[in-house]
Amino acid sequence: MFRSGIVAIVGRTNVGKSTLMNHLIGMKIAITSKKTQTTRRRLQTVYTNDRGQIVFLDTPGVHLARNKLSEYMDRVAYKSVSDVDTVLFVAEPVNYIGRGEQQMIERIREARKPVVLAVNKCDTAEEAAVEQAIGLYSGALDAREAVAVSALKGINIDKLTDTLISLLPEGPMLYDEDTVTDETERSIAAEIVREKTLRNLRDEIPHGIAVSVMSFKERPDGIIDIEADIICEKDSHKGIIIGRGGSMLKKIGTESRLDIEELLQARVNLKLFVKVRRDWRQNPMILKDLGYT
Numbered sequence: 001m002f003r004s005g006i007v008a009i010v011g012r013t014n015v016g017k018s019t020l021m022n023h024l025i026g027m028k029i030a031i032t033s034k035k036t037q038t039t040r041r042r043l044q045t046v047y048t049n050d051r052g053q054i055v056f057l058d059t060p061g062v063h064l065a066r067n068k069l070s071e072y073m074d075r076v077a078y079k080s081v082s083d084v085d086t087v088l089f090v091a092e093p094v095n096y097i098g099r100g101e102q103q104m105i106e107r108i109r110e111a112r113k114p115v116v117l118a119v120n121k122c123d124t125a126e127e128a129a130v131e132q133a134i135g136l137y138s139g140a141l142d143a144r145e146a147v148a149v150s151a152l153k154g155i156n157i158d159k160l161t162d163t164l165i166s167l168l169p170e171g172p173m174l175y176d177e178d179t180v181t182d183e184t185e186r187s188i189a190a191e192i193v194r195e196k197t198l199r200n201l202r203d204e205i206p207h208g209i210a211v212s213v214m215s216f217k218e219r220p221d222g223i224i225d226i227e228a229d230i231i232c233e234k235d236s237h238k239g240i241i242i243g244r245g246g247s248m249l250k251k252i253g254t255e256s257r258l259d260i261e262e263l264l265q266a267r268v269n270l271k272l273f274v275k276v277r278r279d280w281r282q283n284p285m286i287l288k289d290l291g292y293t
Contacts, residue, residue, distance in 0.1 A: 003052035003168040003170055004053040004054075004174050006085050007086045007087070008056050009056055020151035040243075043183065043196045044057055045172075055175065077080070081107055082113075092121055109142065113157060114143045116144060117145075123152070130148045148164060189228070197211070201240065208233040209232050210230075228276070229274070230252075231286075231290075237276075
């Protein structure tokens with residue numbers, strides 16, 4: 001009996017959804033950082049074994065929208081729960097449900113989809129706190145199953161995968177068994193650059209940063225030339241991104257290149273440029289060009 005279907009990974013921002021998805025599929029596709037709102041759009045990946053196939057949708061974390069980019073992210077997160085077979089709700093070992101989470105839970109209950117609860121970061125919390133969170137969220141979500149996991153250390157990942165497959169409908173593969181994601185190499189490269197930018201910069205800057213790959217070409221000798229723009233909102237931010245003598249931009253570029261080379265299994269010549277686009281998060285035209293539509 002083979003099962004297949006689509007699973008939306010939802011939860012508030014910064015609970016480890018992307019890290020969890022990377023562990024579930026066994027490959028780093030989604031970028032991660034400790035900054036909030038790291039995931040901005042819906043990212044699709046595929047996990048396949050001999051019992052079933054799960055198409056995961058990693059969604060932006062729910063939060064209170066403050067600009068048009070935030071509004072887009074919330075629309076993506078909310079819409080995802082109505083387009084899937086099962087919802088994987090990721091939470092932390094806490095003793096309360098936040099306002100944004102409560103809104104998402106209400107939307108999930110309205111959609112009437114089977115829900116699996118994953119309480120993440122079980123490796124850093126007391127067992128009593130994990131059990132308390134399981135009881136709290138399971139009741140609010142009317143969850144079919146609950147699993148305590150550690151996305152960072154890979155604890156109970158196989159158990160969670162088995163649980164999700166068991167709730168999917170019987171059916172054939174939706175994608176070829178070798179498919180891991182429908183993302184292009186170009187878009188993943190852009191996200192890698194944004195990840196390294198997020199990890200290296202001050203807290204006040206990352207929310208105002210986007211990355212656009214302007215050129216992606218392979219030479220006859222196999223070297224891949226990539227040119228990408230790091231977009232920020234202020235001239236002062238541009239100076240911080242570049243750093244003294246270009247040191248910060250060089251650091252971001254080196255870290256990005258190494259990850260892109262590992263992904264593509266090829267040598268990469270990466271050139272980064274910093275561009276100022278004032279208030280781009282409020283500009284519908286720029287948001288459309290960046291794929292946030």
